[in-house]
Amino acid sequence: MKDGKRNSKCISVLISGRGSNMQAIHQRCLDGAIDATVSHVISNNPQAAGLRYAEQHGITTTVVDHRKYDDKTAFDRALADSIDEHQPSLVALAGFMRVLSAEFTDRYPGRLINIHPSLLPRHRGLNTHRKVLAGGDRWHGCSVHFVSPALDGGPLIARSIVPVLPDDTPDSLSDRVLQKEHMLYSKIISGCLDGDYSCRGHSVFYRDMPLRYPHTF
Ligand code: GAR
Numbered sequence: 001m002k003d004g005k006r007n008s009k010c011i012s013v014l015i016s017g018r019g020s021n022m023q024a025i026h027q028r029c030l031d032g033a034i035d036a037t038v039s040h041v042i043s044n045n046p047q048a049a050g051l052r053y054a055e056q057h058g059i060t061t062t063v064v065d066h067r068k069y070d071d072k073t074a075f076d077r078a079l080a081d082s083i084d085e086h087q088p089s090l091v092a093l094a095g096f097m098r099v100l101s102a103e104f105t106d107r108y109p110g111r112l113i114n115i116h117p118s119l120l121p122r123h124r125g126l127n128t129h130r131k132v133l134a135g136g137d138r139w140h141g142c143s144v145h146f147v148s149p150a151l152d153g154g155p156l157i158a159r160s161i162v163p164v165l166p167d168d169t170p171d172s173l174s175d176r177v178l179q180k181e182h183m184l185y186s187k188i189i190s191g192c193l194d195g196d197y198s199c200r201g202h203s204v205f206y207r208d209m210p211l212r213y214p215h216t217f
Contacts, residue, residue: 010039012088014096019050021094024182076104102149110199112147124152129170146199156214
């Protein structure tokens with residue numbers, strides 16, 4: 001708690017599946033590391049396991065099932081309408097597996113962030129742990145970025161790096177990177193809510209200074 005206005009800020013978290021990043025964010029809100037509340041969890045997938053966690057913890061949940069909309073524009077508008085009902089300070093994509101339109105991303109300038117399990121811009125999209133092993137990469141990790149309409153695109157804020165070990169498998173890499181994701185995302189969410197990180201155009205600023213390279217934790 002920094003100024004006695006605990007939990008005055010709200011976060012909407014968008015998920016498509018398990019929701020472990022959402023759970024980590026929620027826990028950091030509960031223990032005070034993030035001075036905000038997860039007020040709304042939205043999923044495009046009615047079966048997303050993370051929805052059950054949110055319901056059990058009294059968080060409002062909404063399903064905006066992409067299969068029920070004629071096209072991407074209609075889905076994105078419904079998604080935005082659902083988000084806007086809660087007026088969140090920040091919208092965090094946490095394993096949300098839909099690429100969003102410019103109309104959508106432009107609606108949340110500096111308030112829409114994503115975490116991805118690779119050292120972006122390397123390995124956008126799915127199966128990043130397999131791609132790292134197939135590519136013989138020595139280093140892997142996760143990245144947090146402001147969201148643009150490109151797949152896993154947008155200005156980079158921060159990343160965490162792990163070494164690729166000789167006996168690594170996709171699963172072992174996934175486990176190690178996921179631990180980093182949970183720490184990194186909470187840290188950056190806190191920084192965004194505090195106004196430390198901002199985005200103007202294609203540039204990220206840290207405390208009003210241009211961030212030339214993503215912060216590494
Ligand atoms: C996480 O590894 C997240 O970085 C990734 O999906 C996983 C979701 O896990 N996101 C992407 O690949 C986005 N392109 P979770 O549901 O347990 O948080």
